[in-house]
Amino acid sequence: MNTSNKSLNLVDSANDFHKINSRETAISINNVEVSFSTPKGKFTAVKDISLDIKRGEIISLIGHSGCGKSTLMNTISGMVLPTSGEVIANDKVVKGPGPDRGIVFQNYSLLPWMSVYKNIFVAVDSVFKHKSTDEKHAIVNHYIEMVNLTSHKDKLPSQLSGGMKQRVAIARAFAINPSILLLDEPFGALDALTKGSMHIELLKLWNLDNRNKTIVMVTHDIEEAIFLSDKVVVMNNGPAATIKKIVDVNLERPRNKKAIAHDPEYIRIHDELLGLLFDKFSIED
Numbered sequence: 173m174n175t176s177n178k179s180l181n182l183v184d185s186a187n188d189f190h191k192i193n194s195r196e197t198a199i200s201i202n203n204v205e206v207s208f209s210t211p212k213g214k215f216t217a218v219k220d221i222s223l224d225i226k227r228g229e230i231i232s233l234i235g236h237s238g239c240g241k242s243t244l245m246n247t248i249s250g251m252v253l254p255t256s257g258e259v260i261a262n263d264k265v266v267k268g269p270g271p272d273r274g275i276v277f278q279n280y281s282l283l284p285w286m287s288v289y290k291n292i293f294v295a296v297d298s299v300f301k302h303k304s305t306d307e308k309h310a311i312v313n314h315y316i317e318m319v320n321l322t323s324h325k326d327k328l329p330s331q332l333s334g335g336m337k338q339r340v341a342i343a344r345a346f347a348i349n350p351s352i353l354l355l356d357e358p359f360g361a362l363d364a365l366t367k368g369s370m371h372i373e374l375l376k377l378w379n380l381d382n383r384n385k386t387i388v389m390v391t392h393d394i395e396e397a398i399f400l401s402d403k404v405v406v407m408n409n410g411p412a413a414t415i416k417k418i419v420d421v422n423l424e425r426p427r428n429k430k431a432i433a434h435d436p437e438y439i440r441i442h443d444e445l446l447g448l449l450f451d452k453f454s455i456e457d
């Protein structure tokens with residue numbers, strides 16, 4: 173990626189900005205319960221969930237498979253509405269999806285018949301209706317360049333590697349400039365090396381935006397959660413899953429993946445998260 177110099181220059185000022193800005197609440201999850209109607213009756217996926225997420229924070233949701241991470245995330249995106257309680261995003265009660273909340277899924281959700289360029293253009297075009305075509309092209313080119321895919325912009329998704337597809341999905345999410353970015357296991361399908369470089373690219377984009385975007389990510393990967401996040405929200409097993417603990421990640425940014433693994437605080441957080449996920453209450457099923 174050709175953004176490293178820019179992002180390095182922004183790091184110090186971004187630190188200050190982040191501290192000031194992080195005092196505002198971007199997302200408030202208030203006493204949320206989500207139940208689904210199933211052929212066997214009502215199924216409560218999550219309940220009693222209350223969580224405040226500050227502007228510019230990166231939050232990870234972790235927990236065992238099926239505990240309700242995606243369901244909770246989808247209450248923020250508006251794709252799932254709470255059965256009771258409410259989610260407030262950018263000071264408005266969430267009643268459905270909106271352009272202030274961009275989402276990236278594990279399966280990239282790119283339109284297979286459209287080029288890299290077109291996939292991003294379509295999203296930009298639908299959100300920035302008031303902008304001229306030239307402005308929209310400039311936005312698309314800017315974000316394609318940011319994820320270093322300019323030479324691949326005319327390719328179809330089927331002609332790209334998994335990491336490249338995920339970069340397109342991330343570029344598309346950033347291009348519509350949502351203040352809240354929701355990532356549902358975005359790197360789950362990638363090999364360790366590609367995953368590592370995607371982490372760096374995500375943080376570069378976040379830095380270039382002055383660490384102003386609020387990012388909520390679902391992951392199964394403890395190391396990924398610690399490396400990227402300010403807080404890790406650990407969920408209990410479902411049904412009727414609740415938040416088990418919110419673990420603060422007080423590790424200085426920018427973080428170096430190699431160095432951080434030897435940091436005593438990293439090791440402590442890692443042990444705590446392992447304990448929370450694999451204690452006797454978590455493995456009863």
Ligand SMILES: Nc1ncnc2c1ncn2[C@@H]1O[C@H](COP(=O)(O)OP(=O)(O)OP(=O)(O)O)[C@@H](O)[C@H]1O
Nearest residue numbers: 208210215217236237238239240241242243244410
């Ligand atoms: N539309 C639905 N109707 C009925 N049950 C649902 C629905 N969506 C999710 N569930 C159930 O709610 C629970 C939580 O699902 P969810 O996908 O949120 O879990 P998750 O923690 O994200 O899982 P994973 O880590 O495996 O992706 C599961 O038991 C799932 O079967």
